[in-house]
Amino acid sequence: MDYSRSFAISAAGMAVERARVEVASLNLANANTIQTEGTAGFQPLRVLALAMPANLAMPGAFANQVDAGLNEAALSGWNITLPQVAIEPSGAQPRAVYEPTNPFANAKGFVTYPGVDTATEMISMMGALRSYEANVAAMNTARALALKALDIGGASS
Amino acid sequence: MTAEAIMAVAPVQIGGVADGASMDAASPALTAQPGSALGPFGRMVSQGLDAVNHDLVVSQTDLQELATGNVQNLHQIMIRMEETRLSFQLFMQVRNRLLEAYQDIMKMQV
């Protein structure tokens, strides 16, 4: 077991979940901003996690060091794919709310808000939290395995 | 040092092994006089010494690999180190018993 690789893999997973939480909180914070005429306003974002081979991923995902640590002789034919985060606009349609007294209302009395679905963002945050905990549990287990391996032959000396 | 230290403290000449042996750890093969003064017991002991030396060298190279950052098989390294330690201690006990036996014999009044 190569414990350095296990940690790198869990770290990549945790980075994805953290990105998810950041994007969800950004969407929620901007959920009620008004889109004035002539400006684009806030575009809701979403996170796409793609599985990339380790040597193609960005250094932020720690994947280059994972690849550098691979011993070709021992791992021929075993490709590690790590999640790679891409953040892009979700393309959700803005929602129009009828508020004739609002100074930013258009000719028909509608005010446009970004198409952020609060319930969806909350659920994605909860899912990201559980996934993050699972990744942390995986990393702690890998660490416990390595430390127990050190105990072979007696706890000390 | 490993097997050199043993030979340095063990005055027992087991079939001429101590004389002709160059216990350099770089050459684990024992360079004893080929079979001339070695009885079967001497050969057995020298084979055991070879095995212990080989184990020690293997655990040293394992530790060097760990130091240079090759951490593929941590459990393998620990298992081999424990085996090395046990075989080394067994060899030390064998050497102690042989020494005691030799001293017992030398105490006998002619």
Place this chain on the structure above:
Amino acid sequence: MTEGIEAITTAALGLALDAASLRQQAIASNIANADTVGYEPLSVNFETQLEEARFAMQSQGRLDATSLAGVVPRLEIDRSYRSFGLSPKVLLDVEVAHMAQNAVHYQALIRGLSRHFAIMSSAVSDGKK
């Protein structure tokens, strides 16, 4: 004890322990400055200096004393972000994973070194405690 393979092993383990403790300091600095504007993450350059030594080890089976000469663990700025055109930023998850891995590696080195010395001390003390 000053010649032979034991000295090389002890020296190599000592160097690796130096690198691990320096790495711990670098990671602690990165974590403490995670939100600092304009902070460039630090890393330790040690394993890359041992590339030649590793190749030599695969062919010869053991480490050569000369390949350890001049290998010094040193702090350097982490350049891996620049090659992708990103501004340097500390990713907390990655740093914590580094820290956990470094801690395990340090303990493994310590355990290996103490077992190594235990075997030698049992030889020196004639197998008696």
